[in-house]
Amino acid sequence: DVKVTQSSRYLVKRTGEKVFLECVQDMDHENMFWYRQDPGLGLRLIYFSYDVKMKEKGDIPEGYSVSREKKERFSLILESASTNQTSMYLCASIERQGARHEQYFGPGTRLTVT
Amino acid sequence: AQSVTQLGSHVSVSEGALVLLRCNYSSSVPPYLFWYVQYPNQGLQLLLKYTTGATLVKGINGFEAEFKKSETSFHLTKPSAHMSDAAEYFCAVSDQGDYKLSFGAGTTVTVRA
Numbered sequence A: 001d002v003k004v005t006q007s008s009r010y011l012v013k014r015t016g017e018k019v020f021l022e023c024v025q026d027m028d029h030e031n032m033f034w035y036r037q038d039p040g041l042g043l044r045l046i047y048f049s050y051d052v053k054m055k056e057k058g059d060i061p062e063g064y065s066v067s068r069e070k071k072e073r074f075s076l077i078l079e080s081a082s083t084n085q086t087s088m089y090l091c092a093s094i095e096r097q098g099a100r101h102e103q104y105f106g107p108g109t110r111l112t113v114t
Numbered sequence B: 001a002q003s004v005t006q007l008g009s010h011v012s013v014s015e016g017a018l019v020l021l022r023c024n025y026s027s028s029v030p031p032y033l034f035w036y037v038q039y040p041n042q043g044l045q046l047l048l049k050y051t052t053g054a055t056l057v058k059g060i061n062g063f064e065a066e067f068k069k070s071e072t073s074f075h076l077t078k079p080s081a082h083m084s085d086a087a088e089y090f091c092a093v094s095d096q097g098d099y100k101l102s103f104g105a106g107t108t109v110t111v112r113a
Helices: none
Strands: A004-006 A010-013 A019-025 A031-038 A042-051 A054-057 A064-070 A073-078 A087-094 A109-113 B004-007 B010-014 B019-025 B032-038 B044-050 B056-058 B064-068 B073-078 B087-094 B107-112
Touching (some): A004 A087, A019 A109, A031 A064, B004 B087, B010 B019, B019 B032
Parallel strands (some): B010 B107
Antiparallel strands (some): A031 A042, A031 A087, A064 A073
16 A cells, blocks of 8 residues: 655644654655645645655745655755744655556645744 | 636535536646545545546546546536545646646535435
């Protein structure tokens, strides 16, 4: 069974803190993604990575950075958390040459910044 | 970037009634099309997808969707709603050969007994 796991389901942080969200997939997928989900806005792409140490900005990268040191792990970093970053964060992965064209999602991390 | 429009942020149906969720996309070139479902406090799960071939696509849990190129639509239907269908549904598209998805705003379905 394919699996994408995220380090925390719920997280509460203070304004200005540095926050790390971790995502791990066990499917040997090359491509990994970070989205944020907000009511009425659907999912918006923050960053994605198509290989180890490779990354590209998505639609809303401001205030975020990412790290991919190993193929299975993709980290989202909030350098200085702000209240407008309170949201649900979802990680996903997809194989590069696969015929399924399907992204697999983790359960999400609900982050609250106070 | 693709634009995806889901008509109706909330849909309420009676148990046993038809479920119809609407999705339109902006591309002039047929993209890959997806419907995902999100149950409370969970991640997204793929319901069905269209990439090539037959335009009527069947998915899990009795859902199906039809790709209509002339209408740039990919509406999701289920003939008879069940209480377990209460969830949020997202339509998503990607350009052929691209891995990135563009999502609609989502439609929350409630099922009345």
